[in-house]
Amino acid sequence: MKLRLRSVWATIGLVTCLAGAADARQGWPTDSLHHVDVSIETSRGEVTPFARNDGRARIVTMFYASCPMACPLTIDTLRRIDADLTEQQRARLGVLLLSLDPEHDTPAALREVAARRHIDDKRWTLGRLSPGDTRKLGAALGIQYRKLDNGDFDHASVLILLDPQGRVLARSGGMGVPDPEFIRAVKKATGVGWR
Amino acid sequence: MPGKHCMTLVALLVLLATGAHADQSRVPGGSWRSILPTGTAARTVYVAPFRLDRVPVTNAQFLEFVRTHPRWQRGRVPRVLADSAYLGQWQGPLELGATAGPDQPVTSISWFAARAFCESRGKRLPSWYEWERSAAADEHERDARGSAGWQQRVLGWYSKPSNRPLARVAAEKANVYGIHDLHGLVWEWVDDFNALMIAGDSREQGDPDLLKFCGTGALAIEDRDNYAVAMRIALLSSLDANSTTVNLGFRCAADDTEVSK
Numbered sequence: 081m082k083l084r085l086r087s088v089w090a091t092i093g094l095v096t097c098l099a100g101a102a103d104a105r106q107g108w109p110t111d112s113l114h115h116v117d118v119s120i121e122t123s124r125g126e127v128t129p130f131a132r133n134d135g136r137a138r139i140v141t142m143f144y145a146s147c148p149m150a151c152p153l154t155i156d157t158l159r160r161i162d163a164d165l166t167e168q169q170r171a172r173l174g175v176l177l178l179s180l181d182p183e184h185d186t187p188a189a190l191r192e193v194a195a196r197r198h199i200d201d202k203r204w205t206l207g208r209l210s211p212g213d214t215r216k217l218g219a220a221l222g223i224q225y226r227k228l229d230n231g232d233f234d235h236a237s238v239l240i241l242l243d244p245q246g247r248v249l250a251r252s253g254g255m256g257v258p259d260p261e262f263i264r265a266v267k268k269a270t271g272v273g274w275r
Numbered sequence: 276m277p278g279k280h281c282m283t284l285v286a287l288l289v290l291l292a293t294g295a296h297a298d299q300s301r302v303p304g305g306s307w308r309s310i311l312p313t314g315t316a317a318r319t320v321y322v323a324p325f326r327l328d329r330v331p332v333t334n335a336q337f338l339e340f341v342r343t344h345p346r347w348q349r350g351r352v353p354r355v356l357a358d359s360a361y362l363g364q365w366q367g368p369l370e371l372g373a374t375a376g377p378d379q380p381v382t383s384i385s386w387f388a389a390r391a392f393c394e395s396r397g398k399r400l401p402s403w404y405e406w407e408r409s410a411a412a413d414e415h416e417r418d419a420r421g422s423a424g425w426q427q428r429v430l431g432w433y434s435k436p437s438n439r440p441l442a443r444v445a446a447e448k449a450n451v452y453g454i455h456d457l458h459g460l461v462w463e464w465v466d467d468f469n470a471l472m473i474a475g476d477s478r479e480q481g482d483p484d485l486l487k488f489c490g491t492g493a494l495a496i497e498d499r500d501n502y503a504v505a506m507r508i509a510l511l512s513s514l515d516a517n518s519t520t521v522n523l524g525f526r527c528a529a530d531d532t533e534v535s536k
Contacts, residue, residue: 111353
């Protein structure tokens with residue numbers, strides 16, 4: 081089991097290296113989080129670099145599958161934001177939910193969350209990173225979290241809006257009613273003429 | 276000739292076996308009463324045995340690193356990985372100059388850069404618990420936190436002005452593990468600096484414990500008398516991963532791979 085896990089992280093690591101090379105070529109802005117060379121293993125089983133340029137803005141948040149309260153609320157908040165957008169705006173927005181608990185949140189466990197929470201939109205991605213890269217991306221995003229000895233996590237519930245180049249446009253608490261300013265930023269980032 | 280090759284091979288193997296550890300001390304595992312609340316019903320946490328560098332990483336060592344890893348040179352690092360003051364005390368991207376002695380601890384280092392350095396050596400940054408456990412020792416005992424002398428010494432350092440040149444590493448006596456400079460020289464990064472969530476941070480709406488955090492919420496410091504350690508946490512929790520300061524350096528740790536004694 082340990083060995084198999086290791087090889088999973090090694091694969092993710094390899095993709096990260098390749099992504100790192102691509103990263104340098106693409107010349108992201110100096111304040112772009114795309115410089116943080118980590119890769120994501122998605123619930124669909126694909127391994128993709130965190131850095132990407134498909135012209136979409138992204139909302140990124142971190143959660144864990146067995147989280148009892150705050151994380152379901154975060155998903156609700158994300159849904160409310162989505163619901164407030166036009167079809168056109170939604171097409172220009174990706175939603176990325178990344179696990180704080182990569183040891184337990186396997187692609188299958190994340191698929192289970194997606195099924196339970198009726199997340200079927202292709203624009204939404206659930207994924208995990210290697211344990212070291214989870215800490216790395218969490219730190220880069222300014223998300224504070226710690227694992228407790230009983231397996232639970234203390235973590236800040238934060239939504240972070242990135243432009244297609246990976247720069248942070250806005251941040252918001254992830255629970256309850258979405259912050260109106262954050263929604264304005266999402267609309268602006270996904271509006272026609274942006275880019 | 277084959278003999279010579281053999282010798283080289285043996286020397287290499289010895290180096291491989293000992294090299295990674297030669298500059299580190301082993302700190303035994305065990306249950307640990309941290310200044311941080313455990314977040315659970317337990318009063319202590321378990322810390323696995325680990326190895327810690329005996330001294331902070333020096334300017335000379337970091338210069339060698341940026342020579343071989345040019346993407347971490349000043350002027351090349353993207354802002355998101357190290358702020359504009361990164362390695363600011365060096366004369367140039369590949370030159371220490373008069374203000375940064377080779378034996379002084381390297382400072383003005385971001386968390387990303389510190390981590391990349393340790394990774395390049397097959398090591399990692401220590402966790403907060405590991406750092407705290409190592410730093411609780413003095414020359415005589417493993418946990419000297421209760422002694423007035425220990426606290427005075429740490430607080431005495433905090434009250435010194437920070438604009439004086441740094442001493443060289445290992446100028447002070449080592450603690451009982453053989454580790455130098457955990458207090459009195461520089462502040463140090465830990466790998467999980469963003470796990471140190473102090474109560475009062477970024478409260479947004481309503482009950483911060485319920486709304487902001489999933490779990491038991493922001494930390495309140497357990498041992499209110501232990502300002503010496505609490506100040507470390509306050510500093511670390513105020514940093515971003517790309518932050519640098521003139522008094523903030525780092526050292527590396529490693530898992531303890533030896534069979535436990």
